[in-house]
Amino acid sequence: MDELRKFKKYIDKHWIESKESALEITMAIQNSELNAGNGNYTRTLHVPKFFDRDDKARFEHIVEQTYAIFRKVIVAYRSDARIRALFPFSKELEELILLEPQYPVPIPICRIDIFFDENMKDFYFCEFNTDGTSAMNENWRLNALLELNNAYTALKPHVEVLELMETWIDAFLKTYHETANAKENPNVAIVDFLEKAYLSELYQFEDRFRKRGLVCEVVDIRDLKYDGTRLVSQKTGTPFDVVYRRAVTKDVMEHYDELKDDFIACVKDANVVLIGAFQTQLVHHKCINQVLFDETMRGYLTKEECAFLDNHMPKTRDLTLAVANEIVLQKDNWIIKPKDSYAAKGVWAGCDLDQHRWAKVLFDFVDKDYIAQEYIPPFKSENIDLVNHDHWMMYSNLTGLYTYNGVFAGVYSRMSDSGIISTQYNEKTVATLFLRGNQD
Secondary structure, eight states: OHHHHHHHHHHHHTHHHHHHHHHHHHHHHHTSTTBOSTTOBOOOOSSOEEEOHHHHHHHHHHHHHHHHHHHHHHHHHHHOHHHHTTSOOOHHHHHHHTSOOSSSOSOSEEEEEEEEETTTTEEEEEEEEOTTOOOHHHHHHHHHGGGGOHHHHHHOOOEEOOOOHHHHHHHHHHHHTTSTTOOSSOOEEEEEOTTTSOHHHHHHHHHHHHHTTOOEEEEEGGGEEEOSSOEEETTTOOEESEEEEOSOHHHHHHTHHHHTTTHHHHHHTTOSEEESOGGGHHHHSTTHHHHTTSHHHHTTSOHHHHHHHHHHSOOEEEOOHHHHHHHTTOGGGEEEEESSOSTTTTOEEGGGSOHHHHHHHHHHTTTSSEEEEEOOOOOEEEEOOTTTOSSOEEEEEEEEEEEETTEEEEEEEEEESSSSOSGGGTEEEEOEEEEOOTTO
């Protein structure tokens, strides 16, 4: 893309200045909420990710098509026992999934992660994040820090920035106000298991809700008590009208007995609005990749939707002994993942391992609720880490399409020089910008 060439030319001509700029940005990150301590802070690169107007239209179309399929999966699960049998859920979780949300939108928030080929404009799905969808604040902060980027301030590209924090609050409140008996100014609980939470982001949202004049608290889900009519913070006594659930379903179910008499009981009684409802797990769980190829499920989809999935969904199989034996000598073509996880925990890409290590990992996870998935080589683009290196490198790209109430909202751009793109695998996050046309 022309913008990358412009940035590269400018950085190479202003090398010392650019390295000083990169260091200033890193220091600003370390002094911000993006620093979790103990060396755990967001890493970035010096060239933002640029997409054009056609890319934006493409992302909008991908979201529209994918969300329509999500909606059909949820409807089918509710109405058809054969579809429910395709998912490996306990009776307790199935009961929660079947609870009718108090609002019409099936999935209020999700991030559809794709491998997007910027040259061919084609893509493959990576995964769908509906539970605990995060990094909206990280995206906002990196865009704000572009004012410290010497190349960006010098070149002044004509761009559109898709802000993701305030727009999510707008979408959240819109969803809430579509429920019966909605209050004009609800009390909001942002809930998670706080020892696992992306706390800095939760507190950023808490602050933004409060600036709108709303009562809002970040609450550990185990500290919510149910008095039979209201869900209340055990620590502050605040009663809540609506919950922004950041606690992923897997963690909720692991603590089911702790939560069943309070949080879960209140949700079952519909005495609090839960955004999002547990039906989001139908898309979040990795088995969705296999369900979407089942003939029974395909009976609910159009020919066009089936073709869309055939063209863009990587092959996915249960990691059985037979599958492990079949793919052990094809390590560069496969990646293995837990069926229900987040933040790339427990994910292994064969291309990152030698043959001996791949074989050990592969057979260690046979019949352990793992899937083997076709490895899609990510699109690579040039960028530079001026804080740690003096040379340009090729980085793999992962493009996350934020979706608020079924509508494309923005992009989370991650890059890595390894086969897996995640924080624990040398991830870099970059600001995302959309080039404006001359008429804008």
